[in-house]
Amino acid sequence: MRTEGALGLEAHGLTVRLGGRAVVDRVDLAFAPGAVTAVLGPNGAGKSTLLSCLAGLRRPQAGEARLGGRSLAVVPGKERAHLLGYLPQSPEIAWSVDVRTFAGLGRTVRVGAFGPSDVDRAAVARALAVTQLTDLADRDVTTLSGGERARAHIARVLAGEPRWMIADEPLTGLDPSHQLDAADLMRGFAQAGGGVVVTLHDLAFAARFADRVVVLAEGRVLADGTPAEALAPDILARAYAIDARWTSGAAGPLLEVVARR
Numbered sequence: 628m629r630t631e632g633a634l635g636l637e638a639h640g641l642t643v644r645l646g647g648r649a650v651v652d653r654v655d656l657a658f659a660p661g662a663v664t665a666v667l668g669p670n671g672a673g674k675s676t677l678l679s680c681l682a683g684l685r686r687p688q689a690g691e692a693r694l695g696g697r698s699l700a701v702v703p704g705k706e707r708a709h710l711l712g713y714l715p716q717s718p719e720i721a722w723s724v725d726v727r728t729f730a731g732l733g734r735t736v737r738v739g740a741f742g743p744s745d746v747d748r749a750a751v752a753r754a755l756a757v758t759q760l761t762d763l764a765d766r767d768v769t770t771l772s773g774g775e776r777a778r779a780h781i782a783r784v785l786a787g788e789p790r791w792m793i794a795d796e797p798l799t800g801l802d803p804s805h806q807l808d809a810a811d812l813m814r815g816f817a818q819a820g821g822g823v824v825v826t827l828h829d830l831a832f833a834a835r836f837a838d839r840v841v842v843l844a845e846g847r848v849l850a851d852g853t854p855a856e857a858l859a860p861d862i863l864a865r866a867y868a869i870d871a872r873w874t875s876g877a878a879g880p881l882l883e884v885v886a887r888r
């Protein structure tokens with residue numbers, strides 16, 4: 628993975644209006660490479676909408692997303708695709724291709740005029756290996772189980788060797804062991820200098836694996852800080868209308884949801 632240079636990803640007054648309301652409302656956030664940021668919040672809070680803007684796939688009505696100080700609106704699509712790896716929520720796979728070819732799609736923007744090089748093939752092979760899909764490389768991707776397919780999508784993003792991984796609920800559908808593997812992958816990606824912005828719903832899991840947590844509610848940033856700061860009981864009460872308390876477990880913090888408010 629390329630790690631040279633800091634290439635910050637930012638939202639400035641980012642606003643998206645859908646169906647007559649601001650589903651992302653004047654959001655200001657700055658993400659630095661080298662860290663995993665988890666974006667949490669209730670269903671409909673605006674997480675996916677925010678991530679699609681950060682990936683440059685949706686144009687906000689006001690404000691902007693910036694990469695390395697440049698508005699994503701002026702970053703050419705090919706460069707954007709090269710730098711920003713995006714994993715949509717519940718992605719569909721419409722093509723009947725083998726898993727290796729599917730993962731290779733994540734590298735299309737890097738492949739030269741003469742087709743995939745050894746470097747390209749090696750990157751795809753690495754992406755399949757770290758997602759434990761090497762044995763399934765020749766299988767038709769449409770025949771994979773839900774969790775295998777989720778891993779194939781992670782492999783597709785990794786194969787492109789982006790600088791940022793913008794992943795919308797990438798752990799959904801993964802069994803506990805593969806959830807830990809995927810979390811390790813994202814941590815490793817950040818430790819190697821990449822940036823990770825990820826949404827998930829498992830608060831205790833986020834508390835253990837994210838460096839930073841942003842809580843969105845009704846399109847606004849409700850909290851932004853360390854997991855302990857952003858997932859404090861009063862924030863959870865406001866965001867989710869739950870009474871919750873943190874206890875310490877053998878593997879890290881545990882969240883006990885005591886009651887619905």
Ligand SMILES: Nc1ncnc2c1ncn2[C@@H]1O[C@H](COP(=O)(O)OP(=O)(O)OP(=O)(O)O)[C@@H](O)[C@H]1O
Nearest residue numbers: 645646650668669670671672673674675676677716
């Ligand atoms: N085309 C649209 N027209 C009207 N409202 C929309 C449209 N698209 C999305 N929304 C609304 O925007 C809000 C934010 O949606 P978004 O998908 O960003 O939420 P989310 O935080 O990702 O939720 P989840 O946890 O369920 O994935 C939701 O209330 C959704 O219903």
Ligand SMILES: [Mg+2]
Nearest residue numbers: 674675676716
């Ligand atoms: Mg979503």
